[in-house]
Amino acid sequence: MSLFRLFFRAPSAPAARERLQVLLAHERASVGDSDLVTKLRDEILRAISKHMQVDDEKVSVRMERGAQVSTLAVDIEIPFDAGKKAA
Amino acid sequence: MGKVIVVTSGKGGVGKTTSSAALGAALAQGGDKVVVVDFDVGLRNLDLVMGAERRVVYDLVNVIQGEAKLTQALIRDKRLETLYLLPASQTRDKDNLTAEGVAAVIGALKSSFDWVICDSPAGIERGATLAMRHADVAIVVTNPEVSSVRDSDRIIGLLDSKTLKAENGERMEKHLLLTRYDPARAERGDMLKVDDVLEILSIPLLGIIPESMDVLRASNLGSPVTLADGRCPPSVAYFDAVRRLKGETLPVAVPGEKRGFFGKIFGRKAA
Numbered sequence A: 001m002s003l004f005r006l007f008f009r010a011p012s013a014p015a016a017r018e019r020l021q022v023l024l025a026h027e028r029a030s031v032g033d034s035d036l037v038t039k040l041r042d043e044i045l046r047a048i049s050k051h052m053q054v055d056d057e058k059v060s061v062r063m064e065r066g067a068q069v070s071t072l073a074v075d076i077e078i079p080f081d082a083g084k085k086a087a
Numbered sequence B: 001m002g003k004v005i006v007v008t009s010g011k012g013g014v015g016k017t018t019s020s021a022a023l024g025a026a027l028a029q030g031g032d033k034v035v036v037v038d039f040d041v042g043l044r045n046l047d048l049v050m051g052a053e054r055r056v057v058y059d060l061v062n063v064i065q066g067e068a069k070l071t072q073a074l075i076r077d078k079r080l081e082t083l084y085l086l087p088a089s090q091t092r093d094k095d096n097l098t099a100e101g102v103a104a105v106i107g108a109l110k111s112s113f114d115w116v117i118c119d120s121p122a123g124i125e126r127g128a129t130l131a132m133r134h135a136d137v138a139i140v141v142t143n144p145e146v147s148s149v150r151d152s153d154r155i156i157g158l159l160d161s162k163t164l165k166a167e168n169g170e171r172m173e174k175h176l177l178l179t180r181y182d183p184a185r186a187e188r189g190d191m192l193k194v195d196d197v198l199e200i201l202s203i204p205l206l207g208i209i210p211e212s213m214d215v216l217r218a219s220n221l222g223s224p225v226t227l228a229d230g231r232c233p234p235s236v237a238y239f240d241a242v243r244r245l246k247g248e249t250l251p252v253a254v255p256g257e258k259r260g261f262f263g264k265i266f267g268r269k270a271a
């Protein structure tokens, strides 16, 4: 490895520490699949399926767990006649 | 139809997960469509090594239990468009992995990816045998150290008896990936020689990955090493391993030794 690279690379341990802190905070809070983000995800999907036939391929769920906030994005394709079918 | 590769070892901590991520990324960096599947249910780590730990929504067990569709559980890498991860469950028991469920998942992945890389858990139990079950090719990860070589021998035995290929009377293609090779210890003569390991296990050599700080650094950053720094020695070794996996014949460089001289000696052993 060149000296240049040794000198100018930022140390990686702080990144490891930060990633672990966030991850473990979420994992400890979610013993048994019961963290808030997961609960919301499941309940939102359940609510949707009450009103329309949910085609799983048309529902995309993304989550990003952060230190201060997490994000949950549920993207659903709702066909024009979805409401009629479920009723 | 894609190729299914199992990365396995018997012994724990030899570099299966590191290698699954690095080989998967290296293949994707070449433009192939790759999914890396974590079979280590209860102790998943591939998500961390690949830097996707905050984005896990569903996992392999959810898919097998019918709680989510496969497409919903796949996580696409943020840096590489053609690299995907299928995480293992962290909270569920490995008994949730059914043979039929795994067969269905692997079958579906094969039809939409060029490569399906299965990161096996350590041991020879259910998780490990299910991970190897549908493989077309096996990569046996071994450290140049007695207990690792012994466990690899055991795993080779299982690959030749417990896989679908073996049960159908076909030959399982097997490759040896020697990892955590330490040139300083080799120099002192305190490490098994590459030739000795090859002679004992007698499967072709896919590559030798040096013990390196670059690997530690990459996992700290949550990036497969080939993506974190494509020019560091372990990355070069992983890129070469991928070329051999795709059928090229390249001499294998032994870390710390001159390529020219050993290239001649080990060239014949190249996979």
Ligand SMILES: Nc1ncnc2c1ncn2[C@@H]1O[C@H](COP(=O)(O)OP(=O)(O)OP(=O)(O)O)[C@@H](O)[C@H]1O
Binding pocket: B009, B011, B012, B013, B014, B015, B016, B017, B018, B019, B040, B045, B120, B121, B122, B179, B180, B181, B209, B210, B211, B212, B213, B215, B216, B219, B234
């Ligand atoms: N070439 C290498 N140089 C330095 N460290 C390495 C190298 N390969 C792997 N490691 C380190 O060794 C440890 C074990 O690696 P890894 O998790 O990939 O092994 P594993 O076989 O998947 O383990 P397990 O059996 O627990 O699943 C990790 O800390 C990893 O960073």
Ligand SMILES: [Mg+2]
Binding pocket: B016, B017, B018, B040, B045, B119, B120, B121
């Ligand atoms: Mg592992």
